[in-house]
Amino acid sequence: MSVADEHSTEVSVGGRPARTARAALAGIERPVAVRAGLVAVLFLVVLIGLPGLVSTFWLQIATNVAIYSIVTLSLAVLVGRVGMVSLGQIALLAVGGWVALRLGFGTGLPFPLLLLATGLITGAIGVLIGLPALRLSGLYLALITLMAAAAITVVLQVTNFPNGGSGLLGYSGARAGTVSSALHRPDLLASTSAFFRTVVIVAALMFALAAVHVRSRAGRAWAAIRQSQPSAIAAGVNVTLYKMWAFALASFMTGVAGGLLATSTGGLSTYAFPAQDSITVLAVVLMGGVYSFWGPVVAAVLLKLLPEILKNWGLPPDLLTILFGLGVLQVMLTAPAGLAVQVPKDLANLARLVRRRVAPG
Amino acid sequence: MPDLRPFLVLGLALGGVFALSGVGIVVLYRATGVLNLAYGAVGALGALIAWSLINDLLLPDWVAYLVAVLFGGVVTLLYGMLFGAPLAQRDPLIKAVGTLGFTLILLGTMSWAWSYQAHSLILPTTELGFDVGEVRVNGTQILGLGLGLAVTGVAAAFLRYTKLGVAMRSLANHREITATLGVPVRRVEAAAWFGSGLLSGATGLLLSTLVGLDIVGLTFLVIASLSAALIGRLESLVVTMAAGLAIGVVQAFLTPFDTVGPYRTMTPFLFAIVALLWFGFGQPRLSRA
Numbered sequence: 001m002s003v004a005d006e007h008s009t010e011v012s013v014g015g016r017p018a019r020t021a022r023a024a025l026a027g028i029e030r031p032v033a034v035r036a037g038l039v040a041v042l043f044l045v046v047l048i049g050l051p052g053l054v055s056t057f058w059l060q061i062a063t064n065v066a067i068y069s070i071v072t073l074s075l076a077v078l079v080g081r082v083g084m085v086s087l088g089q090i091a092l093l094a095v096g097g098w099v100a101l102r103l104g105f106g107t108g109l110p111f112p113l114l115l116l117a118t119g120l121i122t123g124a125i126g127v128l129i130g131l132p133a134l135r136l137s138g139l140y141l142a143l144i145t146l147m148a149a150a151a152i153t154v155v156l157q158v159t160n161f162p163n164g165g166s167g168l169l170g171y172s173g174a175r176a177g178t179v180s181s182a183l184h185r186p187d188l189l190a191s192t193s194a195f196f197r198t199v200v201i202v203a204a205l206m207f208a209l210a211a212v213h214v215r216s217r218a219g220r221a222w223a224a225i226r227q228s229q230p231s232a233i234a235a236g237v238n239v240t241l242y243k244m245w246a247f248a249l250a251s252f253m254t255g256v257a258g259g260l261l262a263t264s265t266g267g268l269s270t271y272a273f274p275a276q277d278s279i280t281v282l283a284v285v286l287m288g289g290v291y292s293f294w295g296p297v298v299a300a301v302l303l304k305l306l307p308e309i310l311k312n313w314g315l316p317p318d319l320l321t322i323l324f325g326l327g328v329l330q331v332m333l334t335a336p337a338g339l340a341v342q343v344p345k346d347l348a349n350l351a352r353l354v355r356r357r358v359a360p361g
Numbered sequence: 362m363p364d365l366r367p368f369l370v371l372g373l374a375l376g377g378v379f380a381l382s383g384v385g386i387v388v389l390y391r392a393t394g395v396l397n398l399a400y401g402a403v404g405a406l407g408a409l410i411a412w413s414l415i416n417d418l419l420l421p422d423w424v425a426y427l428v429a430v431l432f433g434g435v436v437t438l439l440y441g442m443l444f445g446a447p448l449a450q451r452d453p454l455i456k457a458v459g460t461l462g463f464t465l466i467l468l469g470t471m472s473w474a475w476s477y478q479a480h481s482l483i484l485p486t487t488e489l490g491f492d493v494g495e496v497r498v499n500g501t502q503i504l505g506l507g508l509g510l511a512v513t514g515v516a517a518a519f520l521r522y523t524k525l526g527v528a529m530r531s532l533a534n535h536r537e538i539t540a541t542l543g544v545p546v547r548r549v550e551a552a553a554w555f556g557s558g559l560l561s562g563a564t565g566l567l568l569s570t571l572v573g574l575d576i577v578g579l580t581f582l583v584i585a586s587l588s589a590a591l592i593g594r595l596e597s598l599v600v601t602m603a604a605g606l607a608i609g610v611v612q613a614f615l616t617p618f619d620t621v622g623p624y625r626t627m628t629p630f631l632f633a634i635v636a637l638l639w640f641g642f643g644q645p646r647l648s649r650a
Contacts (some may be wrong), residue, residue, distance in 0.1 A: 137454045221468065275581055324462075325465030
């Protein structure tokens with residue numbers, strides 16, 4: 001059993017199936033088209049408009065939000081679609097960053113190929129970690145990913161991120177501090193706004209990749225596994241293959257995010273990936289909601305934009321950690337589908353209440 | 362070959378504390394089905410409160426230590442009362458994720474109120490000490506190992522021979538049937554939360570002396586205790602204790618070796634990963650039904 005399991009009935013009652021049925025009855029698919037149009041417009045506004053509207057500082061924050069939305073997306077797919085909880089996503093992000101830097105310093109791969117290779121290698125590493133763990137379920141899978149994350153953090157602090165040194169590890173103490181540990185960007189992406197646009201496009205591709213998966217055979221297999229593993233096996237679903245696939249996909253996406261992070265301003269430091277961040281990421285993903293693709297976006301905003309806003313207001317960002325903790329408990333107790341579903345529902349309820357008050361009779 | 366004897370002392374002391382907290386985790390899991398991942402954070406907050414009582418309010422040390430241990434019990438009990446019951450019927454994973462939320466609340470509180478600046482807390486037992494051969498052993502190290510062994514023994518006897526202990530064990534088997542038998546489920550669970558919380562308070566004090574009072578470090582030392590608990594299959598107190606000691610000693614023994622020394626803090630994680638995989642393959646249904 002998993003987080004997703006328990007609420008699947010709740011979600012399918014209040015969520016998509018009912019709406020699809022209604023749309024089918026009406027004989028129109030307009031809500032879907034409207035929604036797709038809305039997403040496209042929003043995407044274009046962010047892509048084209050945002051760099052002109054905000055300062056370089058906030059644009060870098062927005063870039064970070066976009067990068068982390070890929071990480072939260074990968075975790076949301078694991079938790080929401082397959083019902084597997086990983087507590088090692090941030091460690092995997094660090095692995096992605098390491099791989100990207102190692103490849104970047106070691107080879108002359110063009111940027112898109114570098115990102116792809118980073119994703120594939122991180123995906124392979126994720127599968128290597130995940131493969132033996134797939135026999136475990138629920139709590140024990142979560143624990144083993146937490147242990148693996150903690151172990152990776154220790155290794156990284158000893159080996160450091162590659163900075164162009166020699167050898168397999170590619171780190172040289174002599175070069176530390178003298179060269180930037182950031183990956184060199186192609187000239188085309190040198191400006192903050194160009195890099196932001198690239199990141200947004202890559203993030204959009206990742207969301208599309210996830211959406212394609214969810215709607216395809218893999219998504220149906222995952223749904224079956226999430227509902228009940230024995231029935232999935234009985235229905236002829238290759239449980240091990242599809243679980244591994246989900247792990248590989250999530251690790252691939254996290255690896256790509258790591259590659260983007262390694263390229264972003266300032267580069268990587270070993271202290272940027274503490275084990276508790278994997279817990280924070282799980283917290284915001286659960287708060288954002290794991291059953292809708294808006295959830296990961298909300299989660300990334302909570303994770304990367306909100307702390308900056310608080311700092312801007314002179315409030316300690318530690319308050320957010322407390323808030324995230326309370327948020328997790330609230331999600332567990334009352335709102336399993338997260339903010340992305342809960343807030344519109346609450347607003348609709350509020351609107352109905354107001355309408356009832358205003359309307360006579 | 363370096364002289365390993367000083368490291369044996371360090372390892373046994375640290376292992377004793379891992380055993381102590383591992384037992385706290387197992388007792389709570391057996392009674393309530395909750396794997397308390399906030400265990401380390403509770404201990405860390407208790408130690409910080411003790412630090413403030415001693416350094417800011419200038420209270421006598423023993424009062425501060427007592428408050429720290431009691432704080433562990435009370436705050437854990439509070440969580441158990443507020444969130445334990447509503448989540449009681451849920452999957453073990455959900456219950457554990459709930460305690461992760463609790464961990465974040467505690468972590469946020471600590472870094473907000475005490476910030477990440479360095480604090481240090483040295484138990485007075487550290488000044489007592491004696492020599493075994495050429496190796497100096499201090500009182501806190503003895504206390505760590507002694508408390509680990511004693512708590513394991515007492516907890517095992519408690520679960521076996523007392524009425525409350527038997528009630529806890531039967532709760533672990535089946536909550537509803539136990540309730541039908543007339544066992545006051547909520548009160549028994551409360552006792553488990555409180556007892557386990559007291560142990561986490563004591564763990565926090567000992568670890569802040571033995572390892573250092575570092576918020577994040579202490580919070581995540583729970584993972585080491587968790588490894589011990591997992592090797593004990595979240596059931597056997599004696600195996601948990603032995604595993605705790607083994608992890609502590611192995612970790613300490615790696616210290617003087619240059620090639621593996623820097624990686625020594627990975628020891629508990631590797632122990633846990635091997636244990637999880639071993640049990641996972643040997644016995645597919647590891648989780649409580």
